[in-house]
Amino acid sequence: MFAIAITLLIIEIHVPHPEVSTDKEWLITLANLIPNFAGFILSFIVVGAMWVAHHRVFGMLRRLDPTLVWPNLVLLMAVAFMPFSTALMSSHSAERVPELFYAFTLIVAGLLQIRLIRRALREPFLKPDVSAADIAMIRRRSLALPIMASIAFVLGFFWPGFSNLPLVLMPGVVVLFARWRRGKRPEPDAGAVGG
Template identity: 55%
Template structure:
C-alpha cells in the first residue's frame, strides 16, 4: 500500500469515527424521565413531553447518516490524497460533532425562532462545508481512473441537496418555527433530482 493510500485510509477511518460518535451522542440529549412513581399515566405524559426530543433525534440521525453516506461514497471514489483535503474535512467534522448540541437546543425549545434558526444554520454550514470538501476531492489527481465524469457530476450535484433544504428551512423558521423542519424532508427528493438534472445537462453538452 502506498503512503498516500495509507494516509487516505487513516483520514477516512478518523472521519467515520467522528460521524459515529456524533450520531451516538444525539440520544444522550434525550433525558430519561425519573418520576419516582408507578403511575402509568405519569410516564405516558412524560414520554409525550419528550416528543420534540425524539423528533430532533430522528431528524438529526437521518441528516448525519446522509452526510456520512455521501462522505463514504465520495472517499470511495478517491485513489490519492494530499494535505489540501485535511482542513475542509476537519471543518466539516467540527460541525458534525457540534450537531448534538444544536439538536438539543432546538428540541428543548419547540416553537422558538432562535433555536430553529440556529439548527437550520448548523445544517446549512455542514452542507456548504461538505460541498467545498467534495469540490476539492472530486478532481484530478485524486480520483480513481475508472470513475466516469457523469458520476462525478452527479455526486457534486447531489451535495447541494442539504444546503438547499437547510437554507429554505432557515428562511421558513422566521415565520413558522418548528414547522420549518418539514422542509428538510425534501432532502431525499433533492438528492435524486439534482443529479438527474446534472446528468442531463452533461449529456446535452457532450451530444
C-alpha cells in the same frame, strides 16, 4: 466522527423521571419527549446522509490529497456540533431562535461538505473508473442539504415549529438531484440514498 455524532444525538435525550410512577404519568412524560425523538430522527438522517456522501467521495479517490486534511477536519467539527444544535432545537421546537440556530448549523455543514467534495474530486487523485458524470452527480446531490436548510431557515422566521419540514423532504430532493441531468429527463438511479 460521524458515528460519534450520531451516538451523541441520542445521549442528549435524557431518561425522564416522573414524580409519580403511574402509567398515565409515564405516558405524559414520554409524550413530552416527542420533539426530542423527532429531532434525533431528523439529525440522524442528516448526519447519516453526510456520512454516506463522505464515504462515497473518499471511495472515488485513489490517493489522498494532503490539502484535504483541514477542510475535512472543519467539516467534522460541524458534524460534531450537531448534537448540541439538535438538542437546542428539540428542547425548544416551537421557538424561533433555536430553530434558526439549527437550520444555520445545517447550512454551514452543507457548505463545508460542498467545499470538501469540490476539492476532493479532482485529478490526479481520482480513481481511473470515476467518470465526469459520477462527479457531477455527487456535486448535485451535495446541494440538497444547504438548499433545504436555507428554506428551513427562512421558514423559521415565520413558522417556527414547522420550519424543519423541508428537511424531512431532503432524501427525496437528494434522489431528484442525483437523477437530474442538464438538458435531459431524469433517469433511474440505483443508489438513491444519502448525500
